[in-house]
Structures are given as C-alpha cells and as structure tokens.
Amino acid sequence: MATPFAAMLDAMTRQRGVTAALVVSERDGIVVDSNLQIGQDGDRVAALAASLYRKARLSARAAGMGAVSFMQLEAPGGRLCAVGGGALVLVVVAEPTVNVGLIRVELLKAIAGLSSAGGDG
Amino acid sequence: MMQLAVVESWIEAPLKHFVSEAGAELALLLHPSGQVLAQHGFARAVDVMSACALAAGIHASAGELGKLVDGKPFRGLHHVGRERQIFLAEAVWPRGAYIFLTVFGPESSLGLVRMYFEEMAAALVAAAPKEAAPATPALAEHFERDLNRNLAVLFGRA
Numbered sequence A: 001m002a003t004p005f006a007a008m009l010d011a012m013t014r015q016r017g018v019t020a021a022l023v024v025s026e027r028d029g030i031v032v033d034s035n036l037q038i039g040q041d042g043d044r045v046a047a048l049a050a051s052l053y054r055k056a057r058l059s060a061r062a063a064g065m066g067a068v069s070f071m072q073l074e075a076p077g078g079r080l081c082a083v084g085g086g087a088l089v090l091v092v093v094a095e096p097t098v099n100v101g102l103i104r105v106e107l108l109k110a111i112a113g114l115s116s117a118g119g120d121g
Numbered sequence B: 001m002m003q004l005a006v007v008e009s010w011i012e013a014p015l016k017h018f019v020s021e022a023g024a025e026l027a028l029l030l031h032p033s034g035q036v037l038a039q040h041g042f043a044r045a046v047d048v049m050s051a052c053a054l055a056a057g058i059h060a061s062a063g064e065l066g067k068l069v070d071g072k073p074f075r076g077l078h079h080v081g082r083e084r085q086i087f088l089a090e091a092v093w094p095r096g097a098y099i100f101l102t103v104f105g106p107e108s109s110l111g112l113v114r115m116y117f118e119e120m121a122a123a124l125v126a127a128a129p130k131e132a133a134p135a136t137p138a139l140a141e142h143f144e145r146d147l148n149r150n151l152a153v154l155f156g157r158a
Helices: A006-013 A042-062 A100-118 B009-022 B045-071 B110-127 B144-152
Strands: A020-026 A031-035 A071-075 A078-085 A089-093 B004-006 B024-030 B035-042 B076-080 B085-093 B096-104
Touching: A006 A020, A006 A031, A006 A089, A006 A100, A006 B009, A006 B096, A020 A042, A031 A042, A031 B024, A042 A078, A042 B085, A078 A100, A089 A100, A100 B035, B004 B009, B004 B144, B009 B024, B009 B035, B009 B096, B009 B110, B035 B045, B035 B144, B045 B076, B045 B096, B045 B144, B085 B110, B096 B110
Parallel strands: none
Antiparallel strands: A020 A031, A020 A089, A071 A078, A078 A089, B004 B035, B024 B035, B024 B096, B076 B085, B085 B096
16 A cells, blocks of 8 residues: 655655665654665664754754754765654665765655655654 | 663673663663563662563563464563653573563664664674573572572672
8 A cells, every 4th residue: 555655755766876765753763664675674774864863953953053954974885865844754875976966856845745744743 | 870780791791782872761681580680770779670570560461462462472562651761572592581671761762772672682692601591480489589689789789
C-alpha cells in the first residue's frame, strides 16, 4: 500500500546519485517510510540522521539563527542531506559527486508535503 | 552520584559504550529472576533492587502476553513519558537470556537507543565467558544472598 510519502521518496530517488531516501520521525529517530537499496541499513541512518538534524536545529535556534531549512553533511564516501517539516525529517543519502543544488531544490519542495502529512510536531 | 558499576568485569566496556553513545540516563542489566548484573546512574541500592524487580515482572508479563497474542514472547518494550522514556529488551548470550532496561531523556531517541542496544548485545556476546549457564534454577534458595552480594559489589560494600 502506498504511503503519503511514496511520491516524495520516489522523486528523491529518481535524482542521479541518490542512493537512499527516508522519512524519519525527528523525536524518535524511527523510519516512517523509505526507499533503500539492498544492504542499506535504514534504521541506523534514520537514528543518526534524525539525531544530527535535531541537534543542528537546536543549535541554530540557540545561536539566534532561526529555523534550519536545509542540512548537509559531506564525507569522503558520500553526502547526507536533510530537511525538516513538522515532526518529520526527510533524509537523502547520495554519492559524493551528486548535484547538491538539485537535491536541495527537491528537498525544499518536499517540506510542505512533509508538514501536511506528518503534522506540526 | 554512583555512575557505572558491574558485577562481572567483561560487562563494563559494552555497557559504558552504550551509555555514552546512546545518552542514557539510567541503565540496568539483570537476570530474568531480578538479580542485578550492572547498573548506571542509580544512587541507591534500594532503587536498583526495586527497578530490577519491576523490570523482571514487566519482562515476564510481556513475554506471556506475547505468547498469548502472537505465539511467541515480546522481546522489546518502549514507554514514553512526558520527559523520559524507558526501553526494556532481552539480550541473549552464551549463559542465557538477560534483561536490559534503560531510561533516556529528550537528548536521545528510541532509534539511537535501539541501535546502540543491538551493538551492545553483540559486544556482550563477544565478551561473555564461553562456559555454559549455571544449572541452578532462577529462584534458587540462595537468591537473596546472591542479590545482596551483587548489590554490595555494585555499591562498593563488598
């Protein structure tokens, strides 16, 4: 059965270089829905990415910088990008050579859908 | 405040890793009979004793309930409070099954706790002595003596 997030996740994984897309509960770090490749540990990515996003959001607020719109982590083996909407976080795992600009646009477009499907948290 | 204490030294490193990485406020490792093996964050022996008795009871009840409704025991349990959450699960290593109870606050999450619990359970299996489980029943005649001995070790009175 398709979830409210299926179209959003499909749009993310259609992007060249994207290897995984997950909708995660920010508070619990639990996967709500995901598009993963065989062998990827979605639970682990979800737990750590949600924790990272939550800490980034709280840090930005503490520093008086306002709400976090887009978070990106760059590592030698790839990139992790995330946006938050309500109580949910949309996380994308991608190859190092991915076009981050395109991923960012797609993620920012998805925020409204994330908020409406996941509540305001 | 008493931080981390273990009855057997091989438990210390995996438990310490769990507590530090998962951001747990309290952690308790116990035998299904209610005998404590390790604790983190408790200040008083009486609190450890109460938490062990309650955790053993919850684990036994959940196990029976699982058998009733799902044909096999439930292995994990999560409760959410206003500020704190508890996670209770079974860890199995060569000597048998043990119960793990942890309390965590808003700095952590269920996802992190589950992930680091799985890591800890694997590390405990690797570190555990390989001899078979003791043949004595869980509620042997020496239960109270063993319980008091373990509490004394944890709280530095042994």
